[in-house]
Amino acid sequence: xxxxxxxxxxxxxxxxxxxxxxxxxxxxxxxxxxxxxxxxxxxxxxxxxxxxxxxxxxxxxxxxxxxxxxxxxxxxxxxxxxxxxxxxxxxxxxxxxxxxxxxxxxxxxxxxxxxxxxxxxxxxxxxxxxxxxxxxxxxxxxxxxx
Amino acid sequence: xxxxxxxxxxxxxxxxxxxxxxxxxxxxxxxxxxxxxxxxxxxxxxxxxxxxxxxxxxxxxxxxxxxxxxxxxxxxxxxxxxxxxxxxxxxxxxxxxxxxxxxxxxxxxxxxxxxxxxxxxxxxxxxxxxxxxxxxxxxxxxxxxx
DNA sequence: AGTCAATAGTTAGCTAACTATCTATTTGTG
DNA sequence: CACAAATAGATAGTTAGCTAACTATTGACT
Numbered sequence: 001x002x003x004x005x006x007x008x009x010x011x012x013x014x015x016x017x018x019x020x021x022x023x024x025x026x027x028x029x030x031x032x033x034x035x036x037x038x039x040x041x042x043x044x045x046x047x048x049x050x051x052x053x054x055x056x057x058x059x060x061x062x063x064x065x066x067x068x069x070x071x072x073x074x075x076x077x078x079x080x081x082x083x084x085x086x087x088x089x090x091x092x093x094x095x096x097x098x099x100x101x102x103x104x105x106x107x108x109x110x111x112x113x114x115x116x117x118x119x120x121x122x123x124x125x126x127x128x129x130x131x132x133x134x135x136x137x138x139x140x141x142x143x144x145x146x
Numbered sequence: 147x148x149x150x151x152x153x154x155x156x157x158x159x160x161x162x163x164x165x166x167x168x169x170x171x172x173x174x175x176x177x178x179x180x181x182x183x184x185x186x187x188x189x190x191x192x193x194x195x196x197x198x199x200x201x202x203x204x205x206x207x208x209x210x211x212x213x214x215x216x217x218x219x220x221x222x223x224x225x226x227x228x229x230x231x232x233x234x235x236x237x238x239x240x241x242x243x244x245x246x247x248x249x250x251x252x253x254x255x256x257x258x259x260x261x262x263x264x265x266x267x268x269x270x271x272x273x274x275x276x277x278x279x280x281x282x283x284x285x286x287x288x289x290x291x292x
Numbered sequence: 293a294g295t296c297a298a299t300a301g302t303t304a305g306c307t308a309a310c311t312a313t314c315t316a317t318t319t320g321t322g
Numbered sequence: 323c324a325c326a327a328a329t330a331g332a333t334a335g336t337t338a339g340c341t342a343a344c345t346a347t348t349g350a351c352t
Binding site: 215 | 329334
Binding site: 018021133 | 147194286
């Protein structure tokens with residue numbers, strides 16, 4: 001057996017993988033009745049927040065790459081939750097806005113997202129949550145550098 | 147625009163997704179010279195740690211499902227880093243052990259994993275890391291329940 | 293003005309995970 | 323003991339992300 005102090009079981013990095021997978025699964029499940037997924041719901045959340053947004057910016061906000069967004073946009077467009085208009089300023093861009101139906105769907109989903117977050121963070125003090133967020137932010141910054 | 151206090155940007159749940167993706171990418175990159183991936187390296191780590199382990203237990207430790215492990219096992223077996231023997235006790239089980247080459251590969255990769263972890267957690271106090279780990283553990287427990 | 297590099301988005305094809313379903317074996321119960 | 327339920331692992335097919343390579347457009351620099 002290899003001798004080392006290194007212990008994967010107590011590894012924060014491993015925990016993030018586990019967490020993100022589990023959270024995504026549960027959140028997707030919760031959104032299923034709305035006909036949305038974590039990705040599509042988060043997309044309309046950010047489209048609404050920015051009123052008007054292009055795909056590149058949205059992809060960055062969602063933490064995915066451009067090509068991954070294409071299918072999400074197509075789904076939302078098919079469901080008539082968003083409207084896609086060519087930018088008058090830059091013909092390469094497509095500007096995304098919510099349709100009234102899209103806004104309704106977002107609004108319906110919001111309490112669910114809030115409830116989800118509350119359930120997940122139940123029993124944890126705000127102070128500890130803040131520290132955890134700071135730690136995660138720092139780790140992300142560190143990892144991005146190398 | 148939907149009116150809400152809810153803010154995805156400051157959302158710990160979203161950060162875990164970003165983190166796990168980035169960490170996996172960087173760690174995979176670091177392991178590339180060894181001909182291993184995050185999954186295969188973590189697998190041999192746990193196989194070594196348990197001396198002898200079946201696929202079900204290993205999958206749980208890796209945080210993946212049985213079918214996902216099958217290909218990883220095949221790769222490790224092909225690279226002659228592990229040995230697969232049918233369990234004498236239960237003919238359904240296959241017991242996994244490291245070959246000498248597997249142990250060498252694990253040992254070679256260990257300093258790299260340690261260094262990786264140090265780099266990512268650089269500039270964060272141990273106290274804060276502990277709190278973050280506790281917070282993550284609690285969130286995982288909470289999420290598992292519903 | 294003309295060309296060349298950069299940018300927004302798309303398409304095609306890959307990967308690593310997943311679920312559902314299958315076989316072989318084991319366990320537990322009438 | 324026999325048979326039903328559970329368990330270990332494999333297979334097939336799906337998914338959500340990725341990279342690489344493409345088109346169309348824009349911007350920058352002679």
